[in-house]
Amino acid sequence: MSISTDSSATLTEPELSPELPMSRYDQLADQVLDGQPVSREEALAILDAPDTHVPAILAAGFKIRNRYFGRTVQMNFLMSAKSGLCPEDCSYCSQSKVSEAPVPKHNILKRDDLMKAAAQASEQGAKTYCLVISARGPSEREMKAVEEIVPEIKQKYDLDICACLGLLNKEQADRLKECGVNRVNHNLNTSETHYAEVCTTHTYADRVQTLKHVKAAGMEMCSGGIIGMDEKSDDIVSMAMDLRELGVHSIPLNFLESIDGTPFQGKSNLTPNKCLKALAMFRFVIPDKELRISGGREIHLRSLQPLGLYVANSMFVGDYLTTKGQAPDADRQMIEDLGFEITTKVE
Structure with a gap:
């Protein structure tokens, strides 16, 4: 698959504009539901629309959300199986080699710890247990640990397994499929054009190649990005278009937490409405795939968090990798207040 990510191309005037009636968004939704994808210009117009829209x-x-997911919400539980010690220089990450943030540092956890976390995921109503290590890619020891623990978790709990292990080669992807991993997370994070501003120790193409290995192995691709890293609107749309072309199954959309000690410390230009427009744009561009409100929702959406679920159909429950999340009881209350329901069905 070739991915066109030339965000430097000259764009035509957006089809949407603040002067057009707000009913145009409803027409766009009908267009999407009739099988006609939104264009780059239409996606940009949603993202750059005035807050009053x-x-x-x-x-x-x-x-669109209601057509494909009804009022259901999928919960994902994130487990940091290996923390810190990463040789990459991703500027947003508290675990990278260029970060001075005080984070836990440990090698991959032992079986009992991983099983305990799986039990917690099940108790909190999660559909997916996300096993994450900080690394450029998994070592042989880490691969074997995952291969041993995944079948045991799936035998005991009704959970899907998502593995986030860094860059993968074909053999590693095939091994993950064989041991029972349902999906692999590897975020594009931003556009190809903007990627060098975020990380220099690997490339956007490296990330795309990992996703292609995941797809070839027969697993679902989980890939999204981070909003708020000084990218332009066109970068965000380019990322969405690339994810659509790749055919990803699950899209986690994060909002930058500018953690002290990282190169992106103090970087924040997000508002709740900007976050909501980004979530909505992804729903219009990729209408029938899981869209997850991820890290930073508590900080940047604040009191408008519930509104995000009118377009997203998934969220993390509990804490993130190195930062705290909203209390699970508060998440469940928020979902209940919306009249939505948590689904734990594993397909």
Whole structure:
């Protein structure tokens, strides 16, 4: 698969504009539901719409969400199986080699710890247990640990398994499929054009290649990005278009937590409405795939968190890798107050 990511191309005037009636978003939703994808210009217009258009955008986006997911919400539980000690220089990450943030540092956890976390995921109503290590890619020891623990978790708990192990080669992807991993997470994070501003120790193409190995092995691809890293609107749309072309199954959308001690310390230009427009744009671009509100939702969406679920159909429950999340009881109450329901069905 070739991915066109030339965000430097000259764009035509957006089809949407603040002067057009808000009913145009509803028309776009109908267009998507009729099988006609939104264009780059239309996606940009959603992302750059005035804040006064947010209610209309969310209402239109909900029509798409409701068609494919009804009022269900999928919960994902994140487990940091190996923390710190990463040789990569991703500027947003507290675990990277260029970070001075005080984070736990440990090699991959032992079986009992991973099983205990799986039990917690099940108790909290998660559909997917996300096993994460900080690394450029998994060592042989780490691969074997995953191969041993995944069948045991799946035998005991009704959980899907998502592995986030860094860059993978074909053999490693095949081994993960063989041991029972359902999906692999490897985020594109931003556009190809902007990627060098975020990381220099590997490339955007490296990340795309890992996703291709995952797809070839027969696992689902989980890939999204981070909003708020000084990217342009066109970068965000390019990332969405690339994810659509790749055919990813699950899209986690993070909002930058500018952690002290990282190169992106103090970087923040997000508002709740900007985050909501980004979520909605992804729903319009990739209408029938799991869209997950991920890291930073508590900080940047704040009191508007519930509105994100009118277009997203998934979220993390509990804490993130090195930062705290909203209490699980608060998440469940938020979902209940919306009239939505948590689904734990493993397909």
